[in-house]
Amino acid sequence: MLKSAAIIQCFLAVLALQGSWAFSWRTPQNNTQSVCPLQDPPTQCGAFCFSILHPMQEELTSIEGKQNLVQTKLLAVQSRLEAERVSLTSKMDAQLVALQTEMKNQVQALQSDMDIKLDSILQTVQAKLDAQLSVLQESLKNIVTKADFEERVNKTEIDPHLPFEKIGNRYFYIEHDLERTWQSAASSCRRMGGYLATPRDEQELNDLLPHLAKSKNYWIGLNDIDQEDEFVSVASGKPAPFLNWDQFQPNNLRNNQDCVYMDYGRMIDSECSDVWPFICQLDNEV
Ligand SMILES: [Ca+2]
Numbered sequence: 016m017l018k019s020a021a022i023i024q025c026f027l028a029v030l031a032l033q034g035s036w037a038f039s040w041r042t043p044q045n046n047t048q049s050v051c052p053l054q055d056p057p058t059q060c061g062a063f064c065f066s067i068l069h070p071m072q073e074e075l076t077s078i079e080g081k082q083n084l085v086q087t088k089l090l091a092v093q094s095r096l097e098a099e100r101v102s103l104t105s106k107m108d109a110q111l112v113a114l115q116t117e118m119k120n121q122v123q124a125l126q127s128d129m130d131i132k133l134d135s136i137l138q139t140v141q142a143k144l145d146a147q148l149s150v151l152q153e154s155l156k157n158i159v160t161k162a163d164f165e166e167r168v169n170k171t172e173i174d175p176h177l178p179f180e181k182i183g184n185r186y187f188y189i190e191h192d193l194e195r196t197w198q199s200a201a202s203s204c205r206r207m208g209g210y211l212a213t214p215r216d217e218q219e220l221n222d223l224l225p226h227l228a229k230s231k232n233y234w235i236g237l238n239d240i241d242q243e244d245e246f247v248s249v250a251s252g253k254p255a256p257f258l259n260w261d262q263f264q265p266n267n268l269r270n271n272q273d274c275v276y277m278d279y280g281r282m283i284d285s286e287c288s289d290v291w292p293f294i295c296q297l298d299n300e301v
């Protein structure tokens with residue numbers, strides 16, 4: 016309202032400044048323009064101006080009301096938009112935080128899973144390396160260098176007559192793999208500097224047994240080739256110092272069994288052309 020009144024006052028002030036207080040209008044009777052000279056504008060123009068300006072004032076009031084309404088609606092829309100923006104921002108922030116948390120958890124789970132698998136692989140590899148190292152260390156222990164060998168010989172720890180080894184009180188070589196006839200076995204022992212072996216007594220036989228394979232037979236240096244049933248040592252040429260026949264042996268089967276082998280300590284006469292692994296002794300005392 017104050018704004019409208021100010022407009023009206025301003026309108027009147029403009030007319031006063033022009034120095035011509037006159038209004039023209041059309042009357043219903045002559046439809047011509049009439050002039051109303053103003054000698055005292057405040058007095059003369061009161062009702063007249065009011066009748067002219069009143070519709071304008073009402074129009075201005077209506078426009079002002081519409082402006083206020085539009086402004087109110089605009090503020091409401093702005094307020095709703097701001098609320099929606101805040102709500103949307105809040106939702107997006109919450110979703111972003113949830114997404115970040117989920118990704119962080121997944122990364123941690125993946126990292127943990129990789130750590131477990133990596134640890135398992137490392138432990139497996141370490142175990143294999145330890146096992147291989149242990150085998151290698153054991154192998155190194157068994158490697159005898161030339162200097163070590165000479166030192167040990169000088170200290171009489173081992174006999175230089177390899178491949179014989181000391182079993183009990185004497186030196187023997189036991190061939191586990193090569194199978195020979197009795198004569199061929201005896202020759203092999205001679206080439207090694209020894210003789211096909213004959214156990215001296217039960218103690219020596221017991222000393223030999225742990226070195227023999229239970230599933231194999233071994234030629235020994237006894238035969239009755241010269242005189243049936245008189246078994247002699249091929250090394251000494253003397254009668255066998257010790258015999259340990261298996262059950263029903265010797266039986267000289269087909270009258271053709273003159274050589275002796277041992278089946279884990281039990282002696283059996285057999286054909287000399289049979290082939291078995293064999294046992295050599297280094298000396299010819301027995
Ligand atoms: Ca015989």
Ligand SMILES: [Ca+2]
Pocket residue numbers: 264265266267268272283284285
């Ligand atoms: Ca027999």
